[in-house]
Amino acid sequence: MSTKHSKAAERFMNNTEHERWHNETLWQVRAKRDKLAMEIPEWEQLRDLASRIKTHTITNLDRYLTQFAERAEANGAIIHWAKDANDHNEIVYDILRKRDVKKLVKSKSMLTEECKMNEYLMDKGIDVIESDLGERVLQLIHKQPSHIVMPAIHLQKEEIGKIFENELYTEKGNNNPVYLVHAARENLRKEFLSADAAMTGANFGVATSGDIVICTNEGNADMGTSFPKLHIVSMGIEKLIPDYKSLSIFIRLLARSATGQPITTYTSHYRKPRKGNEMHIVLVDNGRSDILKNEDHVQTLKCIRCGACMNTCPVYRRIGGYSYTYFIPGPIGINLGMLESPRKYADNLSACSLCYSCNNICPVKIDLADQIYKWRQSLDSLDEADRAKKLVSYAMKFLFRHPTLYNVVLKIAPIVNKMPRSLIYNSFNDWGKGRELPVFAEESFTRMWKKGKVKKHE
Amino acid sequence: MKVGLFIPCYVNAIYPEVGIATYKLLDYLGADVNYPVRQTCCGQPMANAGFEQMVVDLAKHFDDLFSGYDYIVSPSSSCVSFVKKKYSLIMQNEGYPCQTSGKTHDVCEFLHDVLKVDKLPGKFPHKVSIHNSCHGVRELHLSSASELNIPRHSKIKNLLSTIEGIEILEPDKIDECCGFGGMFSIEEQAVSVRMGYDKLKNHLATGAEYITGADSSCLMHMQGIAERERLPVKFLHVVQILTAGL
Amino acid sequence: MSNKDEILNNIRKNTKTVYGMPKIVIDAIQYPDIRTKFMESMELVGGKAIELKQDEDINQCIRELYPTVTSIVSNIPGITIANINPDRIVFPNELDGTDLAVVKGEIGVAENGSVWISRVIKEKALYFVSENLIILLDKKDLVHNMHEAYQRVEMTNHDFGVFISGPSKTADIEQTLVIGAHGARDVTVILQI
Numbered sequence: 074m075s076t077k078h079s080k081a082a083e084r085f086m087n088n089t090e091h092e093r094w095h096n097e098t099l100w101q102v103r104a105k106r107d108k109l110a111m112e113i114p115e116w117e118q119l120r121d122l123a124s125r126i127k128t129h130t131i132t133n134l135d136r137y138l139t140q141f142a143e144r145a146e147a148n149g150a151i152i153h154w155a156k157d158a159n160d161h162n163e164i165v166y167d168i169l170r171k172r173d174v175k176k177l178v179k180s181k182s183m184l185t186e187e188c189k190m191n192e193y194l195m196d197k198g199i200d201v202i203e204s205d206l207g208e209r210v211l212q213l214i215h216k217q218p219s220h221i222v223m224p225a226i227h228l229q230k231e232e233i234g235k236i237f238e239n240e241l242y243t244e245k246g247n248n249n250p251v252y253l254v255h256a257a258r259e260n261l262r263k264e265f266l267s268a269d270a271a272m273t274g275a276n277f278g279v280a281t282s283g284d285i286v287i288c289t290n291e292g293n294a295d296m297g298t299s300f301p302k303l304h305i306v307s308m309g310i311e312k313l314i315p316d317y318k319s320l321s322i323f324i325r326l327l328a329r330s331a332t333g334q335p336i337t338t339y340t341s342h343y344r345k346p347r348k349g350n351e352m353h354i355v356l357v358d359n360g361r362s363d364i365l366k367n368e369d370h371v372q373t374l375k376c377i378r379c380g381a382c383m384n385t386c387p388v389y390r391r392i393g394g395y396s397y398t399y400f401i402p403g404p405i406g407i408n409l410g411m412l413e414s415p416r417k418y419a420d421n422l423s424a425c426s427l428c429y430s431c432n433n434i435c436p437v438k439i440d441l442a443d444q445i446y447k448w449r450q451s452l453d454s455l456d457e458a459d460r461a462k463k464l465v466s467y468a469m470k471f472l473f474r475h476p477t478l479y480n481v482v483l484k485i486a487p488i489v490n491k492m493p494r495s496l497i498y499n500s501f502n503d504w505g506k507g508r509e510l511p512v513f514a515e516e517s518f519t520r521m522w523k524k525g526k527v528k529k530h531e
Numbered sequence: 532m533k534v535g536l537f538i539p540c541y542v543n544a545i546y547p548e549v550g551i552a553t554y555k556l557l558d559y560l561g562a563d564v565n566y567p568v569r570q571t572c573c574g575q576p577m578a579n580a581g582f583e584q585m586v587v588d589l590a591k592h593f594d595d596l597f598s599g600y601d602y603i604v605s606p607s608s609s610c611v612s613f614v615k616k617k618y619s620l621i622m623q624n625e626g627y628p629c630q631t632s633g634k635t636h637d638v639c640e641f642l643h644d645v646l647k648v649d650k651l652p653g654k655f656p657h658k659v660s661i662h663n664s665c666h667g668v669r670e671l672h673l674s675s676a677s678e679l680n681i682p683r684h685s686k687i688k689n690l691l692s693t694i695e696g697i698e699i700l701e702p703d704k705i706d707e708c709c710g711f712g713g714m715f716s717i718e719e720q721a722v723s724v725r726m727g728y729d730k731l732k733n734h735l736a737t738g739a740e741y742i743t744g745a746d747s748s749c750l751m752h753m754q755g756i757a758e759r760e761r762l763p764v765k766f767l768h769v770v771q772i773l774t775a776g777l
Numbered sequence: 778m779s780n781k782d783e784i785l786n787n788i789r790k791n792t793k794t795v796y797g798m799p800k801i802v803i804d805a806i807q808y809p810d811i812r813t814k815f816m817e818s819m820e821l822v823g824g825k826a827i828e829l830k831q832d833e834d835i836n837q838c839i840r841e842l843y844p845t846v847t848s849i850v851s852n853i854p855g856i857t858i859a860n861i862n863p864d865r866i867v868f869p870n871e872l873d874g875t876d877l878a879v880v881k882g883e884i885g886v887a888e889n890g891s892v893w894i895s896r897v898i899k900e901k902a903l904y905f906v907s908e909n910l911i912i913l914l915d916k917k918d919l920v921h922n923m924h925e926a927y928q929r930v931e932m933t934n935h936d937f938g939v940f941i942s943g944p945s946k947t948a949d950i951e952q953t954l955v956i957g958a959h960g961a962r963d964v965t966v967i968l969q970i
Binding site: 324332335340342 | 779780781783784785787788789790791792793794795796797798799801803804805806818821822869870873886888889890891900901902904905906922923924926927928930931935936937938939940941942943944945946947948949950951952953955957958959960961
């Protein structure tokens with residue numbers, strides 16, 4: 074019984090020191106989040122409202138999208154509608170090509186990862202520079218993010234130091250994070266000042282005003298958009314919220330959940346492009362409108378991409394983002410992957426002990442664990458159920474439907490206690506790889522009851 | 532009150548002493564306890580593995596066996612959580628009303644909320660670390676989940692406090708999953724064992740001699756690792772400590 | 778059919794149950810001493826807030842805070858220490874190399890040490906490109922939390938606005954907090970009467 078995921082997980086954990094460090098590092102982010110959440114007495118009230126506001130918005134999405142687009146266009150922004158990833162890439166390329174853009178500087182956007190935009194544009198000869206530090210490091214080594222908020226969390230400073238030595242010509246052997254960050258500051262500043270266009274994602278789109286809201290700590294999104302005259306925003310259609318009153322709730326929840334800060338350093342509101350500048354907003358569907366009809370999984374559309382579920386997940390923390398086959402890992406990633414392609418990403422479903430911590434941590438109260446449970450139920454009808462698991466389940470069902478047989482098995486079970494170790498502990502016994510088998514009682518409870526051995530208190 | 536005792540399959544086979552302690556304690560507290568002998572398993576392992584539809588017959592059987600009781604009590608927060616949260620829907624989907632899910636309780640929940648136990652005889656002069664099992668915490672609210680901004684409480688702590696001499700401790704990462712997760716323990720055995728090992732280390736760091744909890748499945752998983760790693764710690768279900776004086 | 782129509786039609790077709798907007802009533806946190814809380818929050822986020830004393834000269838105060846800076850950019854009347862007017866530049870690139878920018882904040886939020894600034898200078902680049910940033914804020918413009926802040930923001934009309942909370946930072950390398958990623962390395966809020 075193993076999946077692609079369980080094999081990848083085992084490989085990650087073979088490096089015990091690294092796994093321990095990765096686990097503790099991510100736990101600290103959870104701990105920071107806890108500290109801040111507990112300082113806000115109205116925290117659970119905020120979560121509840123955020124959940125209900127998102128539910129309301131996604132079930133009235135046509136109205137809000139129309140309103141948003143109208144407001145944004147009245148403000149002077151240009152709205153584009155992308156049905157899927159390909160549409161998105163073509164629209165973006167078209168905008169860039171028409172303005173003869175050679176260099177595009179961008180801030181972090183999981184949506185552009187989803188659309189595989191960077192490869193698309195670079196194939197067409199446009200230089201795309203990631204400006205978020207973690208994303209920039211990964212870009213230099215051609216790797217994907219392993220976490221949606223802290224993309225390079227799996228890399229230790231020695232590795233990053235080496236990458237900077239090779240690519241940014243920093244001091245040999247210097248892996249002091251302060252030194253490295255300041256080296257990146259210098260390097261990326263040149264890019265900001267010489268870029269022809271800037272691209273950002275959007276944390277929120279406010280329907281009543283047509284604002285795009287972007288939250289960063291580094292200031293890279295705002296640096297990027299401050300110099301070129303062209304700004305393109307990629308936004309998933311589910312990112313809308315109704316108004317400023319709602320926005321205040323989300324801004325209070327987002328950074329506390331994501332990084333354990335009361336707010337990100339910069340919470341920027343882009344409303345109108347200045348005279349002589351252009352702001353394009355690409356609204357992306359790419360399967361989101363289809364999710365609406367899936368009542369079991371529609372709640373995933375509430376996600377504000379904070380990453381808290383990854384930080385709390387005891388499995389994710391120990392195995393890292395690369396152990397998942399979908400580009401977004403952790404509890405939300407398992408669910409989004411299944412929504413994109415159940416057959417392709419079914420392996421990730423095993424990466425969950427159903428502890429329900431993610432349900433409790435999610436600032437918008439997505440029922441992440443319940444959804445994972447539901448996806449597991451659907452595997453059989455998709456023909457993706459693990460055969461060994463199915464066989465074991467059938468055997469258990471048969472046994473449990475026949476109490477007499479069940480009790481006979483309980484009677485025989487203690488034989489296992491006396492069997493030679495070589496017979497029990499081998500490659501067929503997954504339990505036994507890391508644990509001793511429990512000892513079967515000589516007499517089961519049922520047997521003792523029947524024999525009158527279960528006594529009351531005297 | 533008529534109480535039907537529901538003994539989970541693995542408690543039946545591996546930890547019958549937990550069943551014995553449960554029976555003794557409930558009887559001592561004045562309940563009329565009976566054990567329907569034809570019970571087997573609640574079906575949770577199959578459902579969590581993705582085969583919920585295999586559980587229908589088991590659910591119907593459970594419902595029939597226990598329909599005559601005022602309460603159904605079990606020394607397993609995960610099994611009880613499954614019956615309470617999933618049985619109604621599983622049976623409804625097949626057109627059967629479920630009579631038992633509303634009156635099924637974990638034994639700690641029952642002792643604390645229904646019998647309101649605030650005094651028990653006996654001593655247990657040992658250091659004990661509470662293992663807050665996921666189903667117990669997040670589904671049955673036996674203690675306040677660490678993620679939530681709600682008043683801190685622990686029913687298990689309250690119950691154990693009635694025993695003289697006991698020193699109650701709780702580990703760091705107070706309700707992090709131990710990694711059992713049913714079939715998860717086998718399908719993702721490497722992560723499962725690592726999680727269990729980390730949990731054990733946190734428990735041991737409290738200085739405890741015993742690890743206790745409301746779920747023998749978690750205890751069984753950690754015990755297996757403790758024995759393999761030769762870690763010096765003993766395991767008891769909460770009811771076994773509560774019956775120390777009986 | 779345009780992409781827009783296809784997407785909107787698909788949304789309408791697939792929406793099953795419609796949920797209403799909840800009534801938003803929050804017992805939001807209020808601080809007994811809003812000024813102290815704001816100053817504490819600013820420190821927690823890596824910045825600092827000081828109070829301008831009754832007869833203190835703002836330019837003297839700024840000079841004492843940043844004694845070695847040479848290029849000081851501001852369009853606030855009365856900030857005579859400034860030697861560059863940001864409204865006179867042609868390209869935003871010219872602002873690169875600014876040692877200190879002095880800007881006006883409109884709302885200060887106690888719960889997180891952030892200050893709302895809407896673009897009132899020619900190029901918003903100044904808010905991000907400057908090595909150090911001073912934000913002038915009137916004490917009467919302090920609010921307790923983001924709900925109060927956004928109530929005020931809603932009444933303004935901005936083409937660009939930003940809540941700035943302390944200096945730019947990152948923890949992308951091993952979760953070690955490093956101040957001075959791409960934006961200001963140092964941020965001071967001067968609270969005025």
